[in-house]
Amino acid sequence: MSAPAVHPDGVVPAGGAPLLSVRHLVKHFPARSKGLIRRAAGEVHAVCDVSFDLAAGETLGLVGESGCGKSTTARMALNLIPATSGEVRYRGRDLTTVSRPQMRSLRRELQIVFQDPYAALDPRLSVHDIIAEPLRIHRRYDAGGPDTVRELMRRVGLDPEHGHRLPHEFSGGQRQRIGVARALALRPAVLVLDEPVSALDVSVQAGVLNLLAELQSELGPAYLFVSHDLSVVRHIADRVAVMYLGRIVETGPVDRLFDGPAHPYTQALISAIPLPDPRRERARERLTLAGELPSPLAPPSGCRFRTRCPTFADDLGEGERRRCTEVVPELVERGQGHPVACHFARRRSML
Numbered sequence: 001m002s003a004p005a006v007h008p009d010g011v012v013p014a015g016g017a018p019l020l021s022v023r024h025l026v027k028h029f030p031a032r033s034k035g036l037i038r039r040a041a042g043e044v045h046a047v048c049d050v051s052f053d054l055a056a057g058e059t060l061g062l063v064g065e066s067g068c069g070k071s072t073t074a075r076m077a078l079n080l081i082p083a084t085s086g087e088v089r090y091r092g093r094d095l096t097t098v099s100r101p102q103m104r105s106l107r108r109e110l111q112i113v114f115q116d117p118y119a120a121l122d123p124r125l126s127v128h129d130i131i132a133e134p135l136r137i138h139r140r141y142d143a144g145g146p147d148t149v150r151e152l153m154r155r156v157g158l159d160p161e162h163g164h165r166l167p168h169e170f171s172g173g174q175r176q177r178i179g180v181a182r183a184l185a186l187r188p189a190v191l192v193l194d195e196p197v198s199a200l201d202v203s204v205q206a207g208v209l210n211l212l213a214e215l216q217s218e219l220g221p222a223y224l225f226v227s228h229d230l231s232v233v234r235h236i237a238d239r240v241a242v243m244y245l246g247r248i249v250e251t252g253p254v255d256r257l258f259d260g261p262a263h264p265y266t267q268a269l270i271s272a273i274p275l276p277d278p279r280r281e282r283a284r285e286r287l288t289l290a291g292e293l294p295s296p297l298a299p300p301s302g303c304r305f306r307t308r309c310p311t312f313a314d315d316l317g318e319g320e321r322r323r324c325t326e327v328v329p330e331l332v333e334r335g336q337g338h339p340v341a342c343h344f345a346r347r348r349s350m351l
Contacts (some may be wrong), residue, residue, distance in 0.1 A: 007206045018053035018054060019090070019091065019222050020054040020222065021053050021075075021089040022077055022089075023051050023086060023087045023088075025077075025086035025088065026048055026049060026052075026084045026085045027046045027081070027084050028084045029042050029075075030043060030044075031132075031297055044297055047076065047290075048247050048248065050246075050247065050248055052251065054222050054300075056219050056220070056222055057216070060079055060225065060238070060240075060241060061104075061237030061239070061240055061241070062074065062224060063229075063241070064148065064244055065229065065293060067296070068123050068244055070228075070243050070291075073243070074112075075194075077192065078192055079110075080142060081098055083183050089303075090110065092108065094124050097288055103218040103322065107138075107186075107202055108134075108188065109188050109189045109190065109334065110155060111191050113179050113183045113191065113192070113193045113194065114196075115196065116160075116199055117172055117200075118167075118172070118199075119176060121175060123166060127153070127158075127165055127166070127167065127170070128149050129147075131153065132146075134185045134186050135148065135149075135184065138186060140186070152181040155181070156177040156180050157211060158181070160283050168187075172200050172201070173204035173207060173208060176197070176266070180211065180212070180215070184215065184221070187221075188221055189222065190221065191221045192222075193224065195228070198227065198228070202282075205232065205288065212236060223236070225292075230258075234254055240253075242265065242266045242269070243302060244265050247304060249340070249341045249342065250262060250266045256338055261349065261350060262307065262336040262346060263305075263340050265289075267350050268289050268310075271285065272286075272288050285348075285350065285351070287310060287350070290308055293308075303327075303328065309324075312324055317345065329341045329343050
């Protein structure tokens with residue numbers, strides 16, 4: 001009998017094998033020069049060798065700065081954009097090799113909620129028709145579709161009597177609830193949430209996050225939650241994967257990662273989260289990153305984070321710096337209790 005599948009952070013998924021498994025995912029986009037005659041000018045290394053697992057009913061938070069490749073990774077996980085190389089397996093089936101008709105049938109089980117609730121909804125359709133659209137596409141509307149739409153509106157906290165209204169008649173938070181209802185219409189097993197609350201006011205964010213937690217408890221989908229805000233991810237995720245310039249640099253259970261981050265980049269992100277206690281906020285250690293995010297057209301050799309790493313700048317000798325410059329650190333467990341892609345990882349409390 002084979003051993004149960006294990007997450008990259010050592011956690012055995014509930015029920016054995018992971019629901020969604022991403023292995024060595026790579027995405028390069030061609031870059032063109034400016035001007036009248038646009039010539040090839042290299043490749044944008046958007047995602048480079050990303051691997052993770054998602055178990056049924058759990059939430060994995062994928063976090064990082066804008067431009068780190070997290071949204072591209074999420075879209076490749078749903079086969080919305082093709083991967084340059086790598087595998088995406090859903091229930092053991094490689095999505096990168098399936099035909100278009102086969103992928104169309106799998107769309108029922110793999111859905112997405114987009115970042116912008118204003119742009120994600122067709123302004124010409126009523127809310128009822130927006131939520132009913134996936135049911136019609138997959139020929140499920142005739143079997144109780146109107147009742148299903150009304151029930152979905154109730155579940156996400158909207159009045160079913162407002163189904164005839166157009167999107168512009170709703171607030172931003174209500175529009176995002178409409179998007180969530182549409183994504184859940186086919187009862188998917190995996191739901192990608194691409195920055196679902198970043199365009200909303202803070203007070204509205206809490207309501208949407210609580211709604212997502214309730215819906216997961218009731219309906220059981222697995223969430224891949226993409227965000228640049230670690231404080232939001234801490235509220236909803238079971239595990240966290242931190243991305244930097246196309247690579248995952250640290251991953252682990254959410255409490256372990258927040259209590260003792262081991263990668264300098266994760267430490268800097270957590271140290272930027274404000275604390276509600278003014279005394280603790282003034283007394284705690286802060287890590288600031290020097291410089292700008294390097295261009296994915298020409299990422300640094302070795303460790304991609306070394307050009308902004310405070311440890312590389314202040315604490316390493318010449319031989320250690322050479323190692324960071326020449327050797328790409330693997331995402332492995334180094335005695336920290338969870339995988340870290342850093343040659344000199346050291347857990348530190350940042351809260």
